[in-house]
Amino acid sequence: MAEVGSDLFDLAPPTGQQRRDLAAALTDEERSLLLEHAEEAPFCGLSLYEKREGIYCCRLCGLPLFRAGAKFESGTGWPSFTTPFSADHLQTIEDRRYGMVRAEIVCARCGSHQGHVFPDGPPPTGLRYCINSGSLEFVAVGETLPDRLGRGAPEGLVWRG
Numbered sequence: 001m002a003e004v005g006s007d008l009f010d011l012a013p014p015t016g017q018q019r020r021d022l023a024a025a026l027t028d029e030e031r032s033l034l035l036e037h038a039e040e041a042p043f044c045g046l047s048l049y050e051k052r053e054g055i056y057c058c059r060l061c062g063l064p065l066f067r068a069g070a071k072f073e074s075g076t077g078w079p080s081f082t083t084p085f086s087a088d089h090l091q092t093i094e095d096r097r098y099g100m101v102r103a104e105i106v107c108a109r110c111g112s113h114q115g116h117v118f119p120d121g122p123p124p125t126g127l128r129y130c131i132n133s134g135s136l137e138f139v140a141v142g143e144t145l146p147d148r149l150g151r152g153a154p155e156g157l158v159w160r161g
Contacts (some may be wrong), residue, residue: 014149022061034059063089063091113132
């Protein structure tokens with residue numbers, strides 16, 4: 001099967017009303033993680049233990065962020081990935097909270113907090129995208145991709161891998 005490219009996804013941000021509607025559908029914990037840049041406790045998120053083939057999407061807007069094949073066990077207690085689904089699906093911003101400088105990762109479409117990226121990952125990239133489970137939604141191969149903004153996605157919204 002041909003590689004699914006990021007050009008198939010609309011990266012325009014949600015409207016103000018769409019953003020309010022998306023935020024209203026979140027749990028308190030998801031709202032804290034995604035909109036208030038909180039961090040979840042290590043070893044508690046469901047995505048950490050997910051082993052099926054599929055894709056991880058932004059919990060807020062549904063944009064694909066990571067393929068399951070890029071996930072690895074980092075021992076940190078958070079789901080970790082070597083590469084994003086597409087470089088243009090994530091943005092990096094400087095995070096100076098907690099007395100340190102880190103590279104925060106946010107969804108390029110909706111700006112929701114996902115986690116951080118560190119330069120201590122395995123090959124091929126040497127990067128470790130350390131992501132909050134509560135910031136992600138897992139979609140197994142054969143399941144429907146989220147289309148929360150009504151913009152469509154490839155393959156009739158079914159993730160084929």
